[in-house]
Amino acid sequence: MSAKPPLLEVKDLAVSYGSLRAVKGISLEVHEGEIVTLMGANGAGKSSILSALSGLTPFQGTVRFDGQDLRRVPADRIVALGMAHVPEGRGIFGDLTVRENLRLATWIRHDREGIRADTERVLDRFPRLRDRLEQPGGTLSGGEQQMLAVARALMSRAKLLLLDEPSMGLSPVLVREIFGILQEINRQGVTLLLVEQNANMALRIASRGYVLETGQVAFSGASGDLRSDPRVRKAYLGG
Amino acid sequence: MKMRWMIGVLLLAGFALSWAVPHFGWLDPYILLVLMYLGINIILTASLNLVNGYMGEFSVGHAGFMAVGAYVSSVLTVNLFPVTGAVFLFPVAVVGGGLAASLAGLLVSIPSFRTRGDYLAIVTLAFGMIVKSALENIESVGGPRGFMGMEQLTTLPWVYVWVVVTIWILRNLVFSKYGRGMAAIREDEVACDLCGVHTRRVKISAFVVSAFFAGVAGGLYAHVLQFINPRMFDILKSTEILIMVYLGGMASLGGSILGASIYTIAMELLREQGAWRMVLMPLLLILLMLFRPRGLFGLREFPWLVPLRDLVLLRPVKKQKEKTHVPAGS
Numbered sequence: 001m002s003a004k005p006p007l008l009e010v011k012d013l014a015v016s017y018g019s020l021r022a023v024k025g026i027s028l029e030v031h032e033g034e035i036v037t038l039m040g041a042n043g044a045g046k047s048s049i050l051s052a053l054s055g056l057t058p059f060q061g062t063v064r065f066d067g068q069d070l071r072r073v074p075a076d077r078i079v080a081l082g083m084a085h086v087p088e089g090r091g092i093f094g095d096l097t098v099r100e101n102l103r104l105a106t107w108i109r110h111d112r113e114g115i116r117a118d119t120e121r122v123l124d125r126f127p128r129l130r131d132r133l134e135q136p137g138g139t140l141s142g143g144e145q146q147m148l149a150v151a152r153a154l155m156s157r158a159k160l161l162l163l164d165e166p167s168m169g170l171s172p173v174l175v176r177e178i179f180g181i182l183q184e185i186n187r188q189g190v191t192l193l194l195v196e197q198n199a200n201m202a203l204r205i206a207s208r209g210y211v212l213e214t215g216q217v218a219f220s221g222a223s224g225d226l227r228s229d230p231r232v233r234k235a236y237l238g239g
Numbered sequence: 240m241k242m243r244w245m246i247g248v249l250l251l252a253g254f255a256l257s258w259a260v261p262h263f264g265w266l267d268p269y270i271l272l273v274l275m276y277l278g279i280n281i282i283l284t285a286s287l288n289l290v291n292g293y294m295g296e297f298s299v300g301h302a303g304f305m306a307v308g309a310y311v312s313s314v315l316t317v318n319l320f321p322v323t324g325a326v327f328l329f330p331v332a333v334v335g336g337g338l339a340a341s342l343a344g345l346l347v348s349i350p351s352f353r354t355r356g357d358y359l360a361i362v363t364l365a366f367g368m369i370v371k372s373a374l375e376n377i378e379s380v381g382g383p384r385g386f387m388g389m390e391q392l393t394t395l396p397w398v399y400v401w402v403v404v405t406i407w408i409l410r411n412l413v414f415s416k417y418g419r420g421m422a423a424i425r426e427d428e429v430a431c432d433l434c435g436v437h438t439r440r441v442k443i444s445a446f447v448v449s450a451f452f453a454g455v456a457g458g459l460y461a462h463v464l465q466f467i468n469p470r471m472f473d474i475l476k477s478t479e480i481l482i483m484v485y486l487g488g489m490a491s492l493g494g495s496i497l498g499a500s501i502y503t504i505a506m507e508l509l510r511e512q513g514a515w516r517m518v519l520m521p522l523l524l525i526l527l528m529l530f531r532p533r534g535l536f537g538l539r540e541f542p543w544l545v546p547l548r549d550l551v552l553l554r555p556v557k558k559q560k561e562k563t564h565v566p567a568g569s
Contacts, residue, residue, distance in 0.1 A: 079435030091430025093423050104423050107416055107436040156435055
């Protein structure tokens with residue numbers, strides 16, 4: 001890889017819920033500008049990894065983001081460092097308007113002009129949200145809610161976006177649209193770590209992938225190799 | 240919107256009226272008393288609404304904060320302040336009661352970092368019980384016999400001023416970014432964390448401010464009644480405040496005013512019915528939950544309670560057709 005240290009470096013990450021070990025020592029790297037995907041069946045530990053990275057769940061091992069150790073750094077500080085997490089199920093604030101949803105992502109910031117500029121930038125990217133600015137988030141359709149969730153994460157000027165199953169519950173057309181937007185965001189310099197069950201779509205836009213099995217990395221490699229790997233084909237791509 | 244200055248005029252007129260009515264004896268003293276209770280109930284309801292309505296937690300220990308405020312302010316006016324200056328030092332006593340209560344609120348906010356829902360309700364319930372039994376065992380404030388000797392320092396103008404101050408401060412809080420953070424905690428706490436909201440700080444501020452005004456209400460209450468005892472601040476009192484919150488509506492200051500007014504007046508009107516009012520009020524609540532589960536005015540607000548910059552955003556949105564159903568799974 002490049003000489004630059006990776007944007008995100010995870011070494012021997014372990015997450016336990018009581019006596020249950022959900023993640024058993026995982027190491028992975030995400031370099032600046034990449035799209036990396038984490039795949040795995042339900043219960044493989046994908047979401048646990050993301051919630052550990054963004055400071056929601058305590059973990060063992062080391063996580064370095066942008067040169068900083070993330071041990072014991074609270075969730076709101078991690079957002080400020082430039083890592084934004086689009087949670088599974090989107091986490092839209094249903095009773096708050098789209099505008100309020102976006103404003104919440106700038107909670108830590110005080111620069112009024114910068115916030116306004118970022119809002120405009122994000123709304124240019126998601127014109128559908130502009131029409132619905134004063135509408136409660138809960139009244140949006142599934143696809144629009146996913147867009148709002150991504151838009152909200154972009155409001156924090158994230159360098160790295162963690163996406164937890166952005167395709168969940170969406171029709172194939174919408175999935176394609178969302179993935180198109182994600183690629184475009186990536187082209188503009190945002191690094192993506194993408195957790196997906198939809199391996200086909202994920203491997204199409206990602207450069208590299210990790211396949212998880214019961215809390216461990218089963219294998220990893222470049223997307224092209226993974227797509228032709230018989231094990232991946234059997235488990236995720238329908239033979 | 241251009242009539243905003245009218246609010247100030249009306250508030251001043253209201254203050255003049257609150258002074259003139261008792262001064263010239265325009266109303267029966269009994270009605271004046273009910274009006275003072277009404278104001279105190281508005282303060283209690285609006286402050287509890289901050290935690291239970293805006294932030295969506297379920298705190299049932301509000302009477303405990305009220306008790307702290309009532310006792311601390313009473314001890315200040317009876318034992319610590321000079322007799323002659325009591326009238327002038329009364330606001331200090333009320334604020335002192337509020338500060339003591341907010342200190343208790345700070346303590347209660349700590350378990351709220353880790354628990355919520357039913358578990359936080361149990362913690363706050365326990366808090367209320369602890370306050371009550373602690374007071375029952377402190378001999379210097381009368382123990383279970385209660386505490387007396389306060390002058391009737393609470394007057395209608397004072398209640399009026401405190402209601403206005405409470406609503407004003409709470410309004411500014413709920414329309415600030417802290418208020419937006421509280422609403423986000425109510426909707427989805429994990430997503431709120433992921434947005435970079437400092438959820439601990441938001442929770443602490445909600446509990447502390449809420450407790451402060453409960454303490455203020457307690458101080459006013461003690462100086463109307465001129466006698467307090469620990470049993471006044473038991474779970475029944477907390478329940479009463481909860482009823483007013485949910486009657487008026489969650490996450491609404493207008494609703495708190497409405498709920499406290501309807502409840503207080505209804506309870507007075509039903510006084511002659513004796514035990515029946517304990518049947519009618521719960522019945523009203525059951526009907527409310529069936530037909531208006533968010534309360535009379537839940538999640539809505541009177542325009543005059545909304546800051547101008549937010550009012551612009553509240554203009555009616557054109558109804559848009561719901562998008563066609565998105566099939567699940569992919």
